[in-house]
Each structure stands twice: as structure tokens, then as C-alpha cells.
Amino acid sequence: MAITLYSMIEAVILCLNAVCVLHEQRFLAKVGWGIDQRGFGEEPGVKTQILNLIRSIRTVVRFPLIPINLVVILFKLLLG
């Protein structure tokens, strides 16, 4: 029951990594989750929102994630 702030931060970083790994052409397009051209005025559904989220996370987080990952890995190596 000792879930600490640091372990939560680690979990969040892992989740963000998982989202960033998803590749647009190699994976999402094959599953049918590629960029679809929707008409205007349509109510965006659950799937569209999730895809939007994935895409925006990938755009924003990718570069900051590299040094953060390095730091976390270093911590793990040093402190176990």
C-alpha cells in the first residue's frame, strides 16, 4: 500500500512512453485508427477524441520525454 508520489510519476512516464511509441503509419493506420477525413459539423465520437489525445500527446511530449527518461533510468541504475 506504499504507493508514493515518485512511483506515480514513474507510472505516468511509462504511460506517456507507451503512447509515444504508437506509430502513425506502421501501427495506427493498419488497425484502422489512422487520420480519417471527417466532414464538418459532425459530433466527434469517443474514438476520435482518443485519437486526438494520442496525437497531441505525441506531438507535445516526445521531445521532453527523452531527457526525462534518461534521468529516470539513471536514478534506477544508481538507486536500484
Added chain:
Amino acid sequence: MNPNYASQPQFPGQQYINDPMANMAVQYGSSLAGQGRDLLDKNLEKYVSTSKIKYYFAVDTAYVGKKLALLTFPFTHSDWSIRYNEDEPIAPRYEHNAPDLYIPVMAFVTYLLTAGLVLGTQDRFTPEQLGIQASSALVWIVIEVLAMTLAVYIMNMNTELKYLDTLAYCGYKYVGMIMSLIAGLLLKSNGYYGVLAWYGLCIVFFLIRTLRVKILPHHQPQDDFSHGSKRSFYLILVISIIQPVMMWWLTRHIMFGK
């Protein structure tokens, strides 16, 4: 006596007061400090919107008493609507149904102290325990708020629920948790479970009533059975049902150990 003594300045700072350069320097310094504060205010405003948070703490004794009574017995309360003007958040002092952050913050701290007390009666208290409990409770509330925000975003719901509101509604459960811990101290596990069940029931009722106003703000009667409104009803239900579970989860390990 030394005759020169009187002509000496009384204290070293006096000559600076009469110096125009020093005056300017003082003025410049104070204006610089003011600028710095303005800059800080602006930057702080950008990230946590202090002006909005201020409203959540505008409470008075009557409000707090009423809200605590409402959390203990919400079943007779009939008017749950929030009367306010458009975008401006309203101070809970004037509108008793508005969410506040004062009760959650105070209840959170009290919960940690009560947890320390309970651990002390079981001879399990160490000073680090307080930190560990604080960290773990904080993690759970962050997870809750994140999950709710994410759910609202993914379902693309048109709500008036801001994340600070979410934080407030998630924080009200600490009141019940404190009460059940105290009951557990006085009456052992029967008292703990009884009070926990009562407060769990109350918070479910309270949240369903409150969130219905927040999440389904403009539901038209003819639009009542569209899938959007059904979806948000399920969301309200899930949020409310999770609260008692969290209450149990966050007090169980304190009450009964590993």
C-alpha cells in the same frame, strides 16, 4: 566633551536619506521589486489561475457548518441548483451549493492527523508514516481527478465541470473518512463499518444530486434520452459509486494494518 561629536551624523544611514541619488536608488529599487511581483503574479496566474482559486476559499462559518451537515445528512435537502452569473465562479459564502476547496483541504490534513492518531493507538506510529500516508493519499486523489478529467474529455461532454470542481468533489469524501476512523477508534470495527457505510451512502446521494446540476446543465426535456445525456448519467453514477470504495480503500489499511 568632544565638540566635534555634535556635528557628526547621528547614525550612518542619515546621510543617505538626504542624498538625492540615494532617493532615486530607493525608488528605482522599489519599482523594480513591484515589477518583479507583477511578473510573478502574471506567471502564477498563467499556471494555476489564483484568481479562480480565491473563490474556492471564500467561505464562512455558516457555510462550512451547513456543508458539513449536508455531507452528513443530504436526504432532506431539496434545492441543489447553483445560481450564478455566467462565467464568473461564485463564492460558496453566497451560494451554498457551490463547491469549495476549504473543506477538502482541511479534511485532507485532518485525515492525515487522524490516521497518525489511529496508528499511534496500534503502536504502529513512526514520523515517516505521516509522510507515507500523505503521499499515498495525494496520489489517489491525483489519479481520481485525472481519470475524471480524461473521461469527460474522451466522451466529449459539454460540461461546466472544471478540474478544480472535480478536486473539490473528490475531496469531500475525506470528511466521511475522518468520521469513520474516529468511530473505529471509539467503537472498534463495528463502529468503523457502520459510519463508513452511512457516509458512503450520503456521499453517493450528495454527488449524484450535485453533479447532475453540473454535468447536465442544459438538458432539454425532449433531448433527455439522447446518448450524450445517457453517457453523462453513467459517468455521474460511476464517479459517485467510486467514492465509497475509495473511502474504504484509504482507511482500511490504517484501521486494520496489513
